Amino acid sequence: MELGLVGLGKMGGNMRERIRRAGHTVVGYAHQRDVSDVHSLKELVDSLAAPRVVWLMVPAGEATQSTVDELAELLDPGDIVVDGGNSRWTDDEKHARELAAKGIGFVDCGVSGGVWGLENGYALMYGGEAEHVARVQPIFDALKPAGEFGAVHAGKVGAGHFAKMVHNGIEYAMMQAFAEGWELLETVDSVTDVREVFRSWQEGTVIRSWLLDLSVRALDDDEHLEQLRGYAADSGEGRWTVEAAIDHAVPLPAITASLFARFGSRQDDSPQMKMIAALRNQFGGHAVESK
Numbered sequence: 001m002e003l004g005l006v007g008l009g010k011m012g013g014n015m016r017e018r019i020r021r022a023g024h025t026v027v028g029y030a031h032q033r034d035v036s037d038v039h040s041l042k043e044l045v046d047s048l049a050a051p052r053v054v055w056l057m058v059p060a061g062e063a064t065q066s067t068v069d070e071l072a073e074l075l076d077p078g079d080i081v082v083d084g085g086n087s088r089w090t091d092d093e094k095h096a097r098e099l100a101a102k103g104i105g106f107v108d109c110g111v112s113g114g115v116w117g118l119e120n121g122y123a124l125m126y127g128g129e130a131e132h133v134a135r136v137q138p139i140f141d142a143l144k145p146a147g148e149f150g151a152v153h154a155g156k157v158g159a160g161h162f163a164k165m166v167h168n169g170i171e172y173a174m175m176q177a178f179a180e181g182w183e184l185l186e187t188v189d190s191v192t193d194v195r196e197v198f199r200s201w202q203e204g205t206v207i208r209s210w211l212l213d214l215s216v217r218a219l220d221d222d223e224h225l226e227q228l229r230g231y232a233a234d235s236g237e238g239r240w241t242v243e244a245a246i247d248h249a250v251p252l253p254a255i256t257a258s259l260f261a262r263f264g265s266r267q268d269d270s271p272q273m274k275m276i277a278a279l280r281n282q283f284g285g286h287a288v289e290s291k
Contacts, residue, residue, distance in 0.1 A: 110164020
């Protein structure tokens, strides 16, 4: 299968490689000419045989909107656009309407896997009409982890990004719990090896998880996280999760508190946020701030 891929950053570049390893043809475009296969969106579209599938991995908001607008003028009826970035689900609904007016299909896809996805595969949550999803299915199959699970057609347009948003909200709360436990262990005099306590939890406990494994990895790199500043950014999905909960009157005390904790990290050098920053760097390659 041929695929056009727009955006070749940490996620997009590795996704291009994984799809190619599965035997598909990927034509990638990015503003960074040294990694791009073509030099414009028009050249990308012209290089693909119709009907085309073009997958976006660009920042949410204006960057995605402008790319969708440009593709709407370049693509033909029967082509499909997949938004694999972190767009808000309400934007998906808007993009689907705009493209449908020109006969172009639209699928939204939440992607999780970070810098580990190239080797381990990406968890995929996608939304859209069944016929459009079916057209993209070979690419979903190439990207997902091996085995039965790791991908889901979550529902109609917007469902994929909504599911990924909730996933990230849960992630916020889980990271916050590990961070709070780590700080408490570091504070008391009786516990003399916090890193090994975390390591011991990796087997036989109900909290064993990939996030716990990444916590141990971070502590192996910097036992007391002394090289990190206690500052953690948020990509927007935590905020959207809380906003959706308010709109639907669903109580989310743990997720909401974890979001507010990140806000607090921007006021003071929070010890808990050192662990959040370390975990985000471990699983997603997100930048950390040194002291």
